[in-house]
Amino acid sequence: MIAIPTNLTVELLLEEAKKYCDAKTVDWIQLAYEFADSAHAGQKRKSGELYISHPLATAYILATMRIDPNIVVASLMHDIPEDTAVTLADIEKNFSKDIASMIAGITKLGTLKYRGVERYLENLRKMFVAMAEDVRVMIIKFADRIHNLTTLDSLPPNKRHRIAWESLEIYAPIANRLGMGEFKGMLEDLSFPYIYPKEFEKVKAIRADTLSNAAEALKKTSVRISEELKKAGVKVVSLHSREKQLYSLYQKLLKRDWETTKIYDIIALRIVVQDVGDCYAALGIIHQIWRPLKGRIKDYIAQPKPNGYQSLHTTIFGEDGKVMEFQIRTKEMHDEAEYGVAAHWHYDENGVRLPNKNIAWAQELAKLQKETLANLSDLEEMKIDFFHNHIFVFTPKGDVIDLPEDATPVDFAYHIHSDIGHHCSGAKINDQLVSLDTPLKSGDVVEVITSKDRKGPSPDWMKTVKTHAAKMHIKNKLNKTKLQWLKSILPKKK
Numbered sequence: 001m002i003a004i005p006t007n008l009t010v011e012l013l014l015e016e017a018k019k020y021c022d023a024k025t026v027d028w029i030q031l032a033y034e035f036a037d038s039a040h041a042g043q044k045r046k047s048g049e050l051y052i053s054h055p056l057a058t059a060y061i062l063a064t065m066r067i068d069p070n071i072v073v074a075s076l077m078h079d080i081p082e083d084t085a086v087t088l089a090d091i092e093k094n095f096s097k098d099i100a101s102m103i104a105g106i107t108k109l110g111t112l113k114y115r116g117v118e119r120y121l122e123n124l125r126k127m128f129v130a131m132a133e134d135v136r137v138m139i140i141k142f143a144d145r146i147h148n149l150t151t152l153d154s155l156p157p158n159k160r161h162r163i164a165w166e167s168l169e170i171y172a173p174i175a176n177r178l179g180m181g182e183f184k185g186m187l188e189d190l191s192f193p194y195i196y197p198k199e200f201e202k203v204k205a206i207r208a209d210t211l212s213n214a215a216e217a218l219k220k221t222s223v224r225i226s227e228e229l230k231k232a233g234v235k236v237v238s239l240h241s242r243e244k245q246l247y248s249l250y251q252k253l254l255k256r257d258w259e260t261t262k263i264y265d266i267i268a269l270r271i272v273v274q275d276v277g278d279c280y281a282a283l284g285i286i287h288q289i290w291r292p293l294k295g296r297i298k299d300y301i302a303q304p305k306p307n308g309y310q311s312l313h314t315t316i317f318g319e320d321g322k323v324m325e326f327q328i329r330t331k332e333m334h335d336e337a338e339y340g341v342a343a344h345w346h347y348d349e350n351g352v353r354l355p356n357k358n359i360a361w362a363q364e365l366a367k368l369q370k371e372t373l374a375n376l377s378d379l380e381e382m383k384i385d386f387f388h389n390h391i392f393v394f395t396p397k398g399d400v401i402d403l404p405e406d407a408t409p410v411d412f413a414y415h416i417h418s419d420i421g422h423h424c425s426g427a428k429i430n431d432q433l434v435s436l437d438t439p440l441k442s443g444d445v446v447e448v449i450t451s452k453d454r455k456g457p458s459p460d461w462m463k464t465v466k467t468h469a470a471k472m473h474i475k476n477k478l479n480k481t482k483l484q485w486l487k488s489i490l491p492k493k494k
């Protein structure tokens with residue numbers, strides 16, 4: 001987790017920036033700081049600190065993650081339009097249209113009208129919109145929220161609870177869906193003690209216990225594996241142990257009835273290597289030294305998780321009989337796991353930006369939100385779509401389609417195109433003819449059979465489809481057909 005220095009100064013921020021920005025860019029960041037400092041002059045936070053300490057910390061979090069300097073610049077000024085007399089137009093004039101537009105996005109997210117469930121939904125809706133329009137806004141918002149979570153103690157208890165809850169229930173799942181593991185972990189672990197204080201302490205103790213028990217074996221295992229990898233000529237970029245995040249451990253403990261012996265990844269050894277070939281080579285070497293546990297070898301390289309996560313995982317009977325998990329990945333996979341969509345705005349050690357990440361689903365979301373997000377119940381459905389467990393299925397040509405768990409061939413058909421959905425008359429899964437309500441499984445090859453004779457969707461499909469898109473298309477088409485039928489039987493106007 002990123003530690004924010006207690007006496008954070010602009011100099012410390014600029015020091016971080018110098019690690020990946022040229023001198024001109026560092027100056028630009030300093031300029032943004034001075035601009036924000038004078039805009040917020042005289043303002044204080046609830047904690048009594050100068051207000052500028054907050055945007056400064058937000059920018060610091062992003063700079064330590066080597067996020068695009070434009071985003072760092074915008075983050076320094078993110079509260080200006082809302083809290084000061086300086087306007088977006090002033091920012092645009094002094095900086096750029098792009099910077100001002102990111103800040104406008106943050107400001108839009110800031111004001112919520114409702115309370116309770118409606119507030120929750122309004123919050124979600126605004127974030128979906130922001131995300132679809134410009135993911136960079138979410139990156140700033142996450143850093144902003146992380147700093148606010150570190151200073152929660154200065155707020156009254158009800159506000160404290162609301163902010164922590166919102167972070168746990170809305171921000172963290174979105175960060176997870178965007179593949180931003182680093183942000184997700186911080187949002188969860190900072191909120192956790194405010195929502196479940198007792199459980200937090202309990203989980204913390206369990207993790208500390210496991211860590212001290214395994215420390216010796218961990219050391220031995222690291223030494224052994226680095227020797228063996230070296231012998232085999234596999235170049236290691238980095239080898240380190242990672243502790244499971246507390247909230248994520250808590251979720252797992254709940255699922256396993258608090259049986260800690262059944263959780264093997266409280267601590268894991270992470271090996272970062274140069275390429276995919278080396279990942280598999282390292283896995284082979286590990287299995288030659290230590291016996292793997294049955295059913296615990298996971299190839300997320302060949303089959304990535306829905307949020308894009310890639311790595312090889314294996315659990316072995318390690319040194320001193322201690323069960324231990326290994327996670328093997330390349331540098332690109334590592335960055336992707338930590339930063340997710342933000343990896344596109346992350347500068348690696350050579351200052352080179354990673355290639356553009358595919359966020360097709362965010363664009364998909366943008367399309368949907370235009371059509372339907374006005375309606376609260378639609379939004380609730382979409383939320384389920386969005387956070388539901390996902391499966392991957394294939395078209396006969398081998399294209400990957402991402403669908404919610406238990407989606408049917410009809411969902412698949414509508415996902416391809418609404419016309420294919422409307423005219424869908426049968427389906428094959430892995431070359432076998434199946435009924436249209438058969439739940440799909442990850443890895444299935446799905447082929448849709450269409451027929452021109454089919455007039456439109458069957459009302460029965462509504463009972464089994466899982467995706468919001470399919471429901472919407474079916475509903476619209478059925479309503480239209482009903483309307484046409486009504487028109488056809490009503491007397492024509494003269």
Ligand code: MN
Nearest residue numbers: 054078079144
């Ligand atoms: Mn803020």
